[in-house]
Amino acid sequence: MEGLLTARKVNENVYWVGAIDWRIRNFHGYSTERGSTYNAYLILADKVTLIDTVKAPFKEEMLSRIASVIDPRDITYIVSNHTEMDHSGCLPQVLEAVEPEKVFASIMGVKNLSEHFHLSREVTAVKDGESLSLGNLELSFLETRMIHWPDSMFSYLVEDKLLFSSDGFGQHWATSERFDHEVDRSELMRQAAKYYANILLLFSPRIDRLLAKVREMGIAIDTIAPDHGLIWRNPSDILQAYDRWSRQRARDKALVVYDTMWHSTETMAVAITEGLSQEGVSVQMMDLEDNHRSDVITELLDAKAVVLGSSTLNNGMLPRVADLLSYMKGLRPAGKLGAAFGSYGWSGEAVKLINEALEEMKFDVVDPGVRSKFVPTHGDLERCVELGRGVARAIKVGD
Ligand code: FEO
Numbered sequence: 313m314e315g316l317l318t319a320r321k322v323n324e325n326v327y328w329v330g331a332i333d334w335r336i337r338n339f340h341g342y343s344t345e346r347g348s349t350y351n352a353y354l355i356l357a358d359k360v361t362l363i364d365t366v367k368a369p370f371k372e373e374m375l376s377r378i379a380s381v382i383d384p385r386d387i388t389y390i391v392s393n394h395t396e397m398d399h400s401g402c403l404p405q406v407l408e409a410v411e412p413e414k415v416f417a418s419i420m421g422v423k424n425l426s427e428h429f430h431l432s433r434e435v436t437a438v439k440d441g442e443s444l445s446l447g448n449l450e451l452s453f454l455e456t457r458m459i460h461w462p463d464s465m466f467s468y469l470v471e472d473k474l475l476f477s478s479d480g481f482g483q484h485w486a487t488s489e490r491f492d493h494e495v496d497r498s499e500l501m502r503q504a505a506k507y508y509a510n511i512l513l514l515f516s517p518r519i520d521r522l523l524a525k526v527r528e529m530g531i532a533i534d535t536i537a538p539d540h541g542l543i544w545r546n547p548s549d550i551l552q553a554y555d556r557w558s559r560q561r562a563r564d565k566a567l568v569v570y571d572t573m574w575h576s577t578e579t580m581a582v583a584i585t586e587g588l589s590q591e592g593v594s595v596q597m598m599d600l601e602d603n604h605r606s607d608v609i610t611e612l613l614d615a616k617a618v619v620l621g622s623s624t625l626n627n628g629m630l631p632r633v634a635d636l637l638s639y640m641k642g643l644r645p646a647g648k649l650g651a652a653f654g655s656y657g658w659s660g661e662a663v664k665l666i667n668e669a670l671e672e673m674k675f676d677v678v679d680p681g682v683r684s685k686f687v688p689t690h691g692d693l694e695r696c697v698e699l700g701r702g703v704a705r706a707i708k709v710g711d
Contacts, residue, residue: 317376319354320490322473322543323472325449327354329362329377330539331370334486341639342510343604346503349485350398351539353476354378355469358447359388362412363467363476364399364539371402375409384410389444391451392417392435393478395424395463399539404429412662416444418455421463438465439701445489456480456522457632459515473534480519481550483507483541492542497549500542502610504550507540508557509613510606514644519558523551560646562616564593564707568700569608570621571600571630576687577621583693584619584653584682587700593707595700600632612640617649618675619699620666629665637669649706650675651699653682660685678706 319327330351336344350366352374360382378384387410392400394419403425407415415435417425422437438444440455454466467476483503484586489495512519525654526533533551536544544550568585572578580595588595596611612618622633629637654668663681670677682699684692 313372313376314565315376315379318374318647319377322353323474325356325472326469326474326537326625327356327377327381328537328543329354329374329381330489331366331373332486332488333367333370336484339484340508342484344484344537346484348484349379349486351541351543353537354381354387355446355449355451356382358450360386361389361391361451362406362410363388363391363410364478365390365402365406366395367398367536368401368405371405371612374402375406376604381684388413389446391416391467391476392421392425393476394461394467394539395421395428396430396461396479399478400425400428403436404431407431407433411492416462416516418453418457420457420649421465421562424461440465442469443512454526459518459522460512468531471530472527475533475536477536479511479539481544481547482535482556485541487542490543492544492546495542498518501549501553503541504553504611505557505613506606508554509610510643513557513609513613514642516558516560516646519554523555523558542660557613557695562614562647564615564711565594565615566595566610566619566703566707567615568597568613568619568621569600569603569636570593570598571623571632571654572599572621573623573625573630576684577623577653579693580653580655580682580688580696581621582685583688584621584698584703587697587702588619588704589700591695591701591704600630600636605636606709608636609640609643610647612648615648616710617678617703618670619649619651619653619703620670621653622662622666624660624662627659627661629654629662633662633666640670641673645673648675649703649710650677651679651681653696653699655684655686657686676706678703
């Protein structure tokens with residue numbers, strides 16, 4: 313591909329020189345149904361600077377894009393905002409090819425790069441608030457520890473009011489377009505919400521504090537250049553969304569999520585959904601056979617309640633329900649209401665086990681749940697409708 317790929321101009325000083333991964337469909341259990349990008353950026357300052365690199369197999373793609381603008385050996389500095397392999401995987405090879413004067417990373421970044429790559433060359437640590445002169449331009453650094461790794465940091469190009477936001481504000485979405493205004497806005501926000509829900513949700517308190525700190529510092533941000541997906545030239549929507557998501561603000565919406573063996577638990581789900589709907593709550597019913605765990609978590613982002621159903625299998629819950637609960641627990645959703653339901657043949661532990669898992673995650677379990685033996689009777693289904701109505705009333709009490 314040498315000599316064929318091009319960089320994309322972000323502004324007079326900055327070029328996108330990343331890679332497009334059209335094929336990836338799974339990112340650590342997150343379904344990337346539309347692929348992803350690994351963004352790297354070239355700053356054409358007096359000291360030419362590369363911000364981040366790409367996943368190892370995409371090294372040639374990045375170097376080819378850089379070569380469309382400058383000779384890669386003209387790069388003076390490399391800044392590594394984050395050690396994870398999708399952004400630093402090819403760093404050792406790029407260091408060999410480019411031989412920059414200096415490499416910069418956060419204090420934890422220096423440690424992580426050393427532990428990952430056992431680099432022989434020095435990496436210079438930069439502190440929170442520290443600035444680096446690129447000659448005619450200035451780069452400053454903002455430590456974002458545990459958003460989402462201990463080493464994570466943002467870099468800010470002062471003159472251009474451009475924030476290189478590492479994994480913050482990203483989306484897993486492979487596109488030929490590079491900027492937010494070039495794509496469908498609702499799909500862009502959906503992909504950004506999915507990314508937040510599945511990668512950043514558990515760091516919400518830190519993100520809330522970071523946003524407050526940036527507001528206090530009065531940093532003007534005209535452009536946000538994340539390490540995945542589209543570049544935000546109009547960042548107000550995504551900044552407002554992060555403000556809402558980081559405070560885990562939800563609306564009058566419930567999810568009815570279930571897995572079923574012979575459709576009895578599914579029939580119960582329909583009745584519960586009806587009860588929620590009758591009370592005017594927006595409800596999304598999701599069968600785990602058809603819906604990926606990461607799409608359920610995306611819907612959970614702005615939902616106040618989850619009603620979770622499983623048939624009982626071998627004295628436990630169905631595997632897909634256990635998988636969802638395990639994944640959900642790691643992401644630490646806060647301030648949610650919950651309830652459980654399910655059919656059973658003889659032992660019927662699933663509802664109790666789901667309730668325990670919800671309580672462990674600090675959900676407010678608003679009902680002991682509904683169990684139905686083999687096939688739900690009309691009375692069982694009336695009870696399910698009432699469960700849905702009760703969850704809806706609990707949602708509204710919290711308004
Ligand atoms: Fe934390 Fe996109 O890597």
